[in-house]
Amino acid sequence: MCTVITHPAVPIALSALLPQDTASSSLLIAAALCSVIPDLDVVGFEFGIKYGDMLGHRGFTHSIFFAALLAGLITFVFFQNHGSPLTIFLFLFLSTLSHPVLDALTNGGLGVGLFAPFSNQRYFFRYQPIEVPPIGVGAFFSPRGITVILSELKWVWLPSAIFFGLGHLFKRLRDMS
Numbered sequence: 001m002c003t004v005i006t007h008p009a010v011p012i013a014l015s016a017l018l019p020q021d022t023a024s025s026s027l028l029i030a031a032a033l034c035s036v037i038p039d040l041d042v043v044g045f046e047f048g049i050k051y052g053d054m055l056g057h058r059g060f061t062h063s064i065f066f067a068a069l070l071a072g073l074i075t076f077v078f079f080q081n082h083g084s085p086l087t088i089f090l091f092l093f094l095s096t097l098s099h100p101v102l103d104a105l106t107n108g109g110l111g112v113g114l115f116a117p118f119s120n121q122r123y124f125f126r127y128q129p130i131e132v133p134p135i136g137v138g139a140f141f142s143p144r145g146i147t148v149i150l151s152e153l154k155w156v157w158l159p160s161a162i163f164f165g166l167g168h169l170f171k172r173l174r175d176m177s
């Protein structure tokens with residue numbers, strides 16, 4: 001994973017593309033949750049599930065299939081009458097999928113099981129600029145933790161902020177014309 005505070009940067013950035021009648025704070029909160037839910041798979045360690053297993057860390061919950069399943073479920077249960085269901089589904093799907101994409105850009109652990117449950121192959125991007133965080137809250141305040149935060153600021157928050165800003169700028173220019 002990236003750190004839990006960094007994954008929601010992507011849904012925040014993507015929200016700039018949402019049509020006015022669809023965007024809402026509840027949808028944004030749902031999308032932020034979608035972007036961190038894949039890492040709930042770490043509970044598997046408690047039950048003896050190994051990292052490399054299909055249900056292990058970065059396995060099934062980091063797949064395209066899981067992203068579609070979670071987005072479909074949340075759209076169906078909570079957002080049926082809140083604008084275009086397809087737009088909401090796509091927004092939640094991309095928010096969830098952004099999690100394994102960011103994980104595949106980190107430089108530690110195993111890769112992500114993008115095609116689970118159909119394949120247990122784990123994937124990384126060839127380029128992995130994001131520092132993988134240490135496990136445990138205390139580790140955030142170590143020099144290693146600071147290196148991680150700086151790398152996430154540079155590779156996730158900065159591009160997300162630019163995307164968010166440009167998205168809103170284009171919207172405003174379109175509304176003016």
Ligand SMILES: [Zn+2]
Pocket residue numbers: 001002038039058062099100103
């Ligand atoms: Zn993860």
